[in-house]
Each structure stands twice: as C-alpha cells, then as structure tokens.
Amino acid sequence: MLEIAKPSKNDTSAAALPYDSSAVSIWKNRTFLAVFSSYSLSLLGNTFHSIALNLWVLQTTGSAKLMSVVLITHLVISMLFGSFAGTFADRTDRRTLMWISDAVRFVLVAAIAVLIYLPNVPFAYIVLLTGLVAFAGVFRTPAFQASLVEIVGKEQITQAVGAISISDNIIRISGFALGGIAVAAVGGAFAIAIDAATFLLSAILLLIAGKFPYQAPKDEGIAKTSFKDDLAAGFHYVWKEPFAKAAVLLLPLVMFFFLSTFMLIQVMAVKVWHAQPFVFGLMEACIPLGYVIGSILIMRLDTRLKSRGKWTLWSVILMGPLFIAISFMTSASSALPLILLVGFLFSFSTTIIFIALRVAVEPSMQGRVFGLVGALTSVAPPIGLAVFSTLSDLYGPAVIIAASGAAMLLIGMIAYRRFTAIRTFQ
Template sequence: MTSSAEKQTVADSGNSTRPPLGKLRGFRFFFLSRTISGLGSAVTTVVLPVLTYQQTHSPLLVSLVAAAGTIPYLLFGLVAGAVADRVDRRRLMVAADVLGAAALASIPLAAALDSLTGAQVIVVALLSSSLALFFDAGVYGLVPEVVGKENIAQANGLIYGAESIVRITGTALAGGLMVLLDPADAVMVDAVSFLASALFIRAVARRPHGDAPAARRPGFKESVAEGLRFLWGHPVLRTMTVVGTLQSFAGGAIVGQMVVFADRGLGIHGTDARIGFLYTAWSAGGIGGSLLLPRLRRRLDAFRILLVALPIGAVLGLVVVLGNDWRVAVVALAVWGSAYLVVLVNTMTYSQEVTPAELQGRVNTTRRMLSSGLGVPLGALVASTVTVRFGIHAGMSTAVASVALAAALVWSVHVRQLVRGPSQVRA
C-alpha cells in the first residue's frame, strides 16, 4: 500500500508545468529509438538461433543463443546499474547502440568473406545482449527525467505496448527475410536499427536542460551496495521485486513449454499454424495490458493493482492448463498476457517513481537481474524438468503456481497492513 507521504510526493510531481506526454520532443525521439530497435531485435531473436544451428548443428548452443537476452543480467546486472548512475546516461546509451551495431554487422561481413563461424555468432549474440543491458540501465533513469514522474505509467504503457506490436511484426518479418536473404545477411536489419536508435537518442541528448548536476560519487563497490540497500530497505519495492521474479518465472515456464503444450495438451502438432496463434495471443495480450495500465493507475495505487491482477492471472492460468480446446486457450492466453504485462510494467513504473534519480540504474537493473535474469530461465528450466517427469499439464502448472504464490504474497502483506493499521504502513 502507499503511504500518505509517498502519495504527496507523487502528487507534488504532478504539479509540474511539464507539457503533455505527446508534446514532449525528447519522449518522441526516445519512443522512436525503442520502437525501431525493438523491431530489429525481434528479427535477430528468430534469425540468430537459426544461424547458430546452421553453423553448429548443436541444440545446446542454439539454446544458449536463445537465452542470450537474459544471461547478461545475471552476469553484469549490478555493474551496468552502477555504471549508468555514474556517467551521462545518454552517452552510455548511444555508445551501447553503436557498439551493438558494429557487433551485429560483423556477422554479414564475415559471411561475405566466407569466414563466419558458430563461435562468432554466439559471441555476437552475448555481446549485443550485454550492450543492450547497459542501454536499458540508462533507460530506467532517462524516462523519469524526460517525461516526469507523473507521466511514467503512461510512457511505460506506450513503450511496452509498441514493443509488443513490433515483437509480433519483427518475428513475422524475420520469416520473410530468411526466404529472401541468407540468415547472416538478415542480421544487418538489426545492425541498422541500432544505428537509427543511436541517432534518436542523440536527439534526446540535445534537450536544453541537460542532466542534473552529479551527486557525490562513492566508490564502485559502495555504489553497488547503496543500490542494494535502498531496494532491500523499501518494503513495498522489496515485495514487488519478489512478485516480479515470480511473474517472470511464470513467463519463462509458459513460453518455454508452449510448443510442447500445443502438441501434448491441445493436439496441435508439427508446423500447424495454430501454434503461431498461441504465441501471438500471449504477445498480443501484452498490448492490451500496456493500454490498460495507465487507466488503472489513475484509479488504483500500484500495490492495489497487484491485489487484482495477480489472482486474475492465476485463474486464467488454470483455464489454459486445464482446458483442451485451443480456441479457449488462445483467448485465455491473451487475457493472461494482459494481466502479466500489467504486473511487470506496474512494478517497474512504481520503482521508477519512488527511486531517487541518482539510484535509478542500480535499483532497476537489480530488479531486472532478479526477474529477467533469474526468473525467466529458472521458470523455463523448472517447467521443462517437471514436464519430463510428470507431463505437460504439470509443467505448465508451475507457471500457475508461481503466479498464485505471488498473489498470496501481496494479499498477505495487505492483510498484515490492515491489521497493523494505517499508521504502521510504509511505502
């Protein structure tokens, strides 16, 4: 729940004379950066695993490349957050984009020289994902600075809604590109998107206000510890971090077992187009969630949204797991996907609202390290292990159990707060 002091802080931020979101030049450029880069990244999400398999014929290495988006958060999450809070965020983001473009462009170049190897593809996948992590670490502080804390929910809703759309579009585009081009050449689409992103971020950097004066910079180790202390010492944010990790665990379990569930649970085999409907429903649900969140935040505080969205997600998960009609599964997955994104973006928005500007990178990359870096791969691993031993319905049920556990956690905190009384509640 939200304390009166925190509500006053958010209210005070709302009294800013900052213009509406759509009129903010900096946000428009930032939005274009994220959308174009997201489209290119969606293409490589499909193309790089295909290219890896062509080069290595190793399912293990293909899995490594597919997981490249989350591995860097485990390895460099704390470091990236500390770096983003110690340097100019825009310059960091531009540098990450330019270096990412160079890394990706090395693949078609090596293919043209007939020197491309599987090892290079794997290294590029991990390197580009690591650079994207440093870009994201800058994003957490840049969004509140550009749009103001009163507009974070709306801004994040627009950003994540657009990313859901371009993810669907990009994966479809990847299939078409691989018909027309060699997979190595198709990677160039993402390299160009990184360069375009860098140009748009540079345009944001030319805002007249610039960055706020830098605060005292502690040592690197102390800097990391400071972010961890803030996250652990904020009861609501700590609870939301656990919820986000459980939610991401569920996402990893769902996506990781979708093909197996389609085959063994719904009777959709081989290359049946209905498998694509299941994936599209989950992603499209995110679009609905991104549109819904700003409206919810105008009526409910961040914690109460969790009280509603998590139980709904658990119930919809049961509908998916227990049903055997693919049409019901498609609808339930779409609505579940909406509730799923509402929880994740609501948690991120709240974190950006309550975290001091100088701690944004450290606090939010730590949260992301636990959710995406730990929750997603762990969910995929546990679900696949349970599926092998007990069957696909049991494997998919791990996702439902994770969401139900998150719901039980927030409701137990809520009940405890009601028993203690308003004077004991701290945000």
C-alpha cells in the same frame, strides 16, 4: 500508503525536477518521441539479431548445441553485469550511455555480418562478438528505464510506460517474424547487416533528442564516491527500501511462472489438444493482445485508476486459477478466452510495478534498481523453461500447468499480505 508530495516552485532538487503539472502530452514531447523511436528501433534490433543469428547457426551448422551457446552467452552476461551496468547508469549521463551503447552495437553487429559473409570463419569469433554485443546492450536497458522520468516527468510516467509496454509486445512479435523472413529472403549476413542499421538509427535519434528536460543538474560540490561504494549502495537501497525490495522479489517470480507456464500451454496445444495451425496462431496472439489491451486501459485511466497496487497483486493472484482452469480445458479453442484474460492480467501485474518504481525509487538509484530487476528477470524465464519442460516430460503438461497455477495463487496471496508497499500504492 505511498504518497507523492508536490514540490514548491522554488525547489530545484533532483527529487523535484520530474514534476510538471503543465507537461504536454507525451506525443507532443519531441524528446520523448525521439527516445521512444530510438528504444523501439533498438528493441527491434535485439529481437531481429537474436532470431537471425540463431537461424543462421541452425542453417549453417545444423547444431542446436551451438545455437544454445549463443543463447547462454547472452543469458550469462545479462545476469552477471546487470547490476554493474545499472550502477554505471547512475554515475553517468544516461542519454550519452544509451547512444554509445547503440553505436558500439552497430559496429559489433556489422562485424558479425561481415564474418558470417566470409567463408570458414571460426564459430568462436561469432560467439565472442555476440558476447560483446550483449555486454554493450546490458548498459542500455537500465539507462533507458531510469531516464524515462528525466524525459517526461512523473506526471506523464503512466502514459510513457504504457506506450513502451505496447511497443514491447508489438516489436518482440514482429521482430522475430521479420528476422526469420529476412534470413530466408536475403541470407544471414544481409539480415544481420539490416539489424546493425537499426542500432545506428537508434543512436542518431538519441543524438537528435537533445538534453532530457527533467534531468537533474550534477552536484559540483559533493564528493564523488567510488564505483564499488555505489554498487554496494544499490544493493543496500534495494534491501532497505520496501517498494524496491518487493518489486525485485515479485517481478522475477511472475516472469518465472508466467512465461514457463505459457510455454507448457503451447506444448499442450500441440500434444494434447492437437490444435490446428490457425487456432494455434490465435492462441499465440492472445497473450500479446491481452497485454496490449491492459496497457491501453492503464494509460487511459492513468491516475483515475485507484488502488493500483491492489490491482497488481490481484492480477497475480487471479492468474493462478486461470492457469488451473486452462489445464482442464479439452481443446485449444475453449482455452482462448482464458489465455486472452491471462495476457490482460499479466499487463496489470507488471506494467503498474514499472510505473510505481519510477515514482517510489529515488532518481539517483533508478539505474541500479532497474539493472538488478533486469538481471533477475532475464535469468528467471530460461531457468523456468528448463525446469518446467523436464517436469512436463515426466508428468505431462496439464499437471505442471495446474501446479504452476497453484504456485502463482499462493505467491500472490503471500505477496498481498507481505508486500505492503505494493498493496498500498495508489
């Protein structure tokens, strides 16, 4: 069983710093509010930038191929540099790394807006700047994920992760919608200029946040290791530490099957169920709504929710039969309750793991662990979408949804048996 030992009052080690039984609510924590707002703005900038740039490419060139170049650029950079960025986040001040990342993206995205506004600018310049934006952004994610425990302490980590999960869903949905509206209303250049402003505001909020209250002091007397050694140490830690290893294996698999299967459910709604636009909209809202409900429940129950690791693994297991049941539905309306429940289970199968990682993983290693998780979870969904869409064209969406559900059921059962570190997390 994964137990958390309370440190003594005289213990000033890095491991002890995150604990504070008298910690105020996260909503009264000025540093958390500033960083949370910064994260939300940065995420809004990411989603806004993605849809605005993609729509501009389609509107100006009409080429889906060129749009895919932009998407692939982001994907490749996230995959190649996730662990590199995570190692960097463990070797430097994470707050500084975050605001520099936002400031650099502000400059780069503003440059993209200028180039889009100018006539006859080679598309290669847009791709180059997009790659640099992705490279700067890849440093922010592990730095933010690893810094949460430095901001709120381990006693408040469930509340913080739950709040971020809710923000994630709301902003990803609204960001895509707002990006599309902005491009249609004011054009691609001005829409991307608005996007640049979100990164600037995010950087300012991080500067306002001040020093993180639970940040461990730097050890002056310890010899510094090389970047290469730290990078290797991160992979070694994940391989040897049971919880980190289990999470790095399980999360990409859940993302792979869940997102790919939901895409096929959308295909089925159009091609098989012939869903009306209103019903299709409700179906689109079911997943994030279920996820938000689950995240709120996790926040409210906090430590009163016992055997959280079992809740996580049972959620993975139960999503399998639900996908199989959805594949047999004859209409989108009848599938809505099942889709809502899948969104709820998806929250439990991911949010609790992200909470546990911050408890189980050493603070000095969290950047590297989250960097690796981010790299794998970013590459899994696009691969899944490509594979599942190809199979759907050959055998139909219902067959592949059922097969995916059976695979999730099997993976969940294997994980429940083999991933003891997750199963015993309290």
